[in-house]
Amino acid sequence: MSLIEFSQTLYDSELGTALRESVYMFPIIEGLHLIGLAVSVGLLFFVDLRLLGLFLPQLPVAQVLHPLRPWLLGGFMLTFATGILLFIAAASKIITLPVFFYKLGFIALAGLNALWFELKWGRDVDAWGAGPALPATVRLAGFTSLTLWSLTVIAGRLIPYLSYQ
Amino acid sequence: MTALETFKTLQSSDFGRFLGGLDHLLCAVMELGHIAGMILLLASVLLTSLNLLGLGLRNVPLAQIERSTARLFWTGLALLVVSGLLIFIPAATSYYPNDFFWAKFVLLGLALLVYLTLYRRVAAAESRGALLAKTTGGLVLSLWIGVAFAGRFIGFF
Numbered sequence: 001m002s003l004i005e006f007s008q009t010l011y012d013s014e015l016g017t018a019l020r021e022s023v024y025m026f027p028i029i030e031g032l033h034l035i036g037l038a039v040s041v042g043l044l045f046f047v048d049l050r051l052l053g054l055f056l057p058q059l060p061v062a063q064v065l066h067p068l069r070p071w072l073l074g075g076f077m078l079t080f081a082t083g084i085l086l087f088i089a090a091a092s093k094i095i096t097l098p099v100f101f102y103k104l105g106f107i108a109l110a111g112l113n114a115l116w117f118e119l120k121w122g123r124d125v126d127a128w129g130a131g132p133a134l135p136a137t138v139r140l141a142g143f144t145s146l147t148l149w150s151l152t153v154i155a156g157r158l159i160p161y162l163s164y165q
Numbered sequence: 166m167t168a169l170e171t172f173k174t175l176q177s178s179d180f181g182r183f184l185g186g187l188d189h190l191l192c193a194v195m196e197l198g199h200i201a202g203m204i205l206l207l208a209s210v211l212l213t214s215l216n217l218l219g220l221g222l223r224n225v226p227l228a229q230i231e232r233s234t235a236r237l238f239w240t241g242l243a244l245l246v247v248s249g250l251l252i253f254i255p256a257a258t259s260y261y262p263n264d265f266f267w268a269k270f271v272l273l274g275l276a277l278l279v280y281l282t283l284y285r286r287v288a289a290a291e292s293r294g295a296l297l298a299k300t301t302g303g304l305v306l307s308l309w310i311g312v313a314f315a316g317r318f319i320g321f322f
Contacts, residue, residue, distance in 0.1 A: 027321040031314040034203070038313070042208025056233050059225060067222050071215070153204075154197055161193045 007091035019089035026089060033082040039075030041149045043068050051142030053132050061129030065122075093163045103155035110148035117141045172257035185255035198248035203313060205241030209234035210309045217287065217302025231288050265322055269315035276308035 001009070010016050019025055049055035050064045087094055094100050121128070121138055128135060166174075175181050215221030216230050253260060260266040279301070287301045 027318050030321075031317040034200075034313055034317050035207075035310055037200075038204050038207035039211060042204045042211065045204065045208055046212065056225065056229070063224060064222065067224070071211075071221060153200060157197050157200060158193060161190065 003095060004092070007095035010088045010091040011093075013088065015085075016088045016091065019085060026086075029082045029085050029089075033079055033086060036075050036077075036079030036082060037153065040072055040079050041075075041153065043072045043075065044145065044149065047072070048142040048146045051134060051138050052146075053134060053139070057132035060126070061134070062125045065125060065129075090163065094159060097159060097162050099155050099158045099162055103152055103159070106148050106152040106155060110145060110152065113141060113144050113148060117145075169258070169261050172261050175254050176257040178254075181254045181257070184251060187255075192252070195248045195251045198244055199252065202241045202244030202248060203316075205237045206245060207241075207309060207313060209238040209241065210305060213288075214302040214306035217298045217305075219299070227288055260319065263319055263322055265315045265318040269312055269319065272308055272311040272315055276305070276312055279305055279308060 019029070046055050047064055047068060050057070050059070050061055056064060117138075121135075121141070128138070176185075212221060212234055213227070213230055216223060216225070216227050222230060283301050284305050287298050290298075
């Protein structure tokens with residue numbers, strides 16, 4: 001089954017049809033996608049600013065990173081789950097848009113950046129993260145995260161614009 | 166002048182017609198400004214509200230959280246107001262019959278009122294974890310999330 005056929009199957013599925021035809025479900029899911037975005041990307045923004053030395057610079061990185069992690073991940077799960085539902089509701093239209101694949105690409109790169117940061121730096125955060133000035137590669141990881149998530153949001157917002165043209 | 170007359174005047178003004186004539190991708194840019202403002206504002210509110218509830222960055226004094234998020238909060242609000250006006254003016258009359266549009270501004274008024282009164286007082290008192298602090302944290306967060314939800318609903322009705 002090709003990607004186009006698969007997206008058409010999702011679009012025609014009971015769930016896809018129900019999401020499209022319901023008066024309240026679609027706006028509620030959109031609203032939750034937005035709240036999830038503010039929680040995940042919004043809080044990650046503060047972590048990234050800490051890595052850049054621009055937010056609470058006197059506070060050790062671990063004391064910003066660790067307490068916010070469950071909220072961040074919860075926000076990402078909400079955004080991801082609602083994103084899948086939004087995709088199912090309009091799958092056959094969205095799959096034809098290059099901007100959708102750009103968005104997925106940016107998310108994948110942001111994920112790789114976070115994974116690399118976690119494996120390379122996250123484990124011994126107490127060893128390097130106490131002072132305000134952090135290693136250059138850590139600052140680069142923070143800047144990369146900020147850039148990639150901004151690009152993800154921009155690409156995401158363009159999806160409805162380009163699909164109704 | 167009634168609200169509807171004001172909306173009509175705004176929309177048919179030179180500026181309103183100028184905005185209405187812009188390419189629709191520029192509207193996407195304004196909406197992106199609105200989303201960026203929303204992320205800055207909601208994340209700042211979330212961080213401070215969680216602190217009041219004794220969650221999130223709970224080891225950091227509230228006053229310090231307040232100081233370090235205040236600039237992002239006001240930057241976010243300024244971005245929201247400017248982009249919001251640019252989105253609203255060229256289509257002002259179409260928002261008039263929309264219930265969610267009015268609900269949004271009732272919630273926004275309440276959110277700002279609580280933020281500038283009760284919240285300020287609780288934040289100054291440094292009484293985190295107390296019932297009043299927790300109630301205020303929950304109230305502030307719910308109201309701002311309500312504003313965002315009502316705002317997202319406008320476009321669907």
